Amino acid sequence: MTSPIKIDIWSDIACPWCYIGKRHLEAGIASLGADAPDVEIEYHSYELSPDTPLDFEGSTVEYLSAKKGMPVEQVEQMMQHVTDVAAKAGLEYHFEHVAHTKTLKGHELLHLAKAHGKQLEMKERLMKAYFTDGGRVNRIDELVGWAEELGIDAAEARDALESGRYADDVQADIAQARAYGIQGVPFFVIDGKYGVSGAQPAEVFAQALTQVAGERDGEAA
Template sequence: MGKRHLEDAIKRINQPVEVTYRCFELDPTIGRDVKGNIYDALARKYGMSVAQAKANTQNVVQMAKRVGLDYQMDTLILTNTFDAHRLTMFAKTQGLMKEMTERILHAYFTESKHIGDHETLTQLAVEVGLDREAVEKMLASDEMADAVRGDQQTAKQIGVTGVPFFLIDQKYALTGAQPTDVFVQVMEKVISENKIVVLNNDDGMICDENGCEIPKK
């Protein structure tokens, strides 16, 4: 949801904005094949009942609907996402990180695909235009693992503890799925701060392609 709000904000400010996705695992210790569902996992993590976990999650589902996202939490497949992150970093080297990230998120939250499974990841990669053999070779190796861990170390140094987390212009941080207006305000602030301010008056000599104009006293 935060990603969608950011995208809407970028459209509103009508300024060129470069977005870079970074890797972060909420639970690096989770296995690839997990028994149980998201409600069981949330209940254990936060010490609540499964019914409470389901009610809280449904609130998230409704929020997602308001921005055009279809979250199918009942059938969501929990898994370790390290290989999915490796795939996004590989896609980055091919100029397809945005497309790969979007495809994986949709596969996970809406299509209930197993994004820890290599065959599933390979198929998703092919759909966005990556070479099947190259992806299979990458997933079968440790390629891009250092890149993922590098992002995670940077996140630790910054103090990231959850997602979504947005770092804008390397100095303003936003946490959580903030409303579109908040993103607009921050980006407008950055744009304003980055504008060149002329401190002197126009009494000095000015030169252009036509020569120099000496100021009149």
């Protein structure tokens, strides 16, 4: 039996295009229906903005305006555009509630969730928490609560986060991205050989998976 097509994704919890890209990939796979190949998806850590403070007190508009040196009006237009694109992908963004923070602790939780076979569910939960619910993805109490929602023992989650058990794994993912030359996310590596950069439309992912599946069939013939 042919092994599933592996899709490795470098992504940050605080990246609006990463959440959109996640939905586009899911839609691309779903669009293939019965012809969809088996896939195995694994998320890898990436820190989009390492200089983000742990707890920025202020709005998304204020943060981006100061960081990028852009007028407030331009930032608001940019955010509205992203919100509209997200809505078309079925996502509800509330930038007015977003709590800017470093995401490293959230990435550590994703590695713990992977160890429990629940990484995909945790990725979805953390991105919804960040973009829709205004959650603090750096605060251990909140992270433990989301772990509990997915059936992960609270004491284990707290110990893993407080001890930094998965901190080295997070840094290894970031180092691998650097080695690959990845400078922006989302970045998808399909079957270990094809790179797809950005939140491409669903049909791009469908086409890439169809191509890989076809190549595998050719090799097996």
